[in-house]
Amino acid sequence: MPDDLVVRRETRIAAPPAAVFALLTDPEQILRWIGTEAQMDPQPGGLYLLNVTGTRFARGAFREVVPVHRLAYSFGWEGSEVVPPGSSLVEIDLIEQPDGTLLRFTHTGLPTAEQCAGHEEGWTHYIDRLAVLAGGRDPGPDPWLGRDDGRL
Template identity: 80%
Template sequence: MGKSDGRALFVRREAHIPAPPASVFALLTDPEKILRWMGTEAQIEPQPGGLYLVNVTGARFARGSFREVVPVHRLAYSFGWDGSEVVPPGSSLVEIDLADEAPNGTLLRLTHTGLPNAEQCAGHNEGWAHYISRLAVAAAGKDPGPDPMAGRVG
């Protein structure tokens, strides 16, 4: 098994966020601000080797550690799920780049590599699409409301 079917196994998302990179970076790295758009609890240490731990749905923890932290422009952290044999903690890599967009917006590019199969790529693609749209709402100063994925284990 592997990548022989010609499809590269990764997730890539791009989004235009109506806030400057510094605001978006804070929403990605400040544990209290993360909870505005994703998760029920978060422990984030945004420095190389620091912990990334977010209870995404209230039923499932994503866990990894930061590899790169370039304030307001880039984050990279290992990623996986507590208790998962398919995508164990730290087994994949999430990279987020934030680029200035005039007048005061941000282009967010997310790449998630190291996922084991197409099914996991599809699932994580759906998850990131959902949470990045909530991030955009929070960045605009609005409340994205209760997370419809709350309680989901899958």
């Protein structure tokens, strides 16, 4: 796959991997930093469904779940022909560090550089909110609620 069609991000989070993992997989906890509705069944083949901004649902299925260490799930947008449900892959590794967790994020399978740029902007926004929350602070209301412009 072309390297320019991959979204990558590494973020240090001041919390242990188990706390970060819960914020990524528990439907109630995930809504503290992203989305308005969530259904998560974090086991291989289980549903990943998240209403990200209150207007757009991301849908996929968990492919790999290694508690507190790794998640991989298919990802796409309901109603989208460009990035349909399950058409791309999100992989998240949580690596224990002396001061917390290194979150290593990769999103592959996006069809265009424009889609990569939009998803990179979105993931940066939401991973930053995750890091704030996991670090013990309130990220505040999501300024992107209601957004429906084709980006994450």
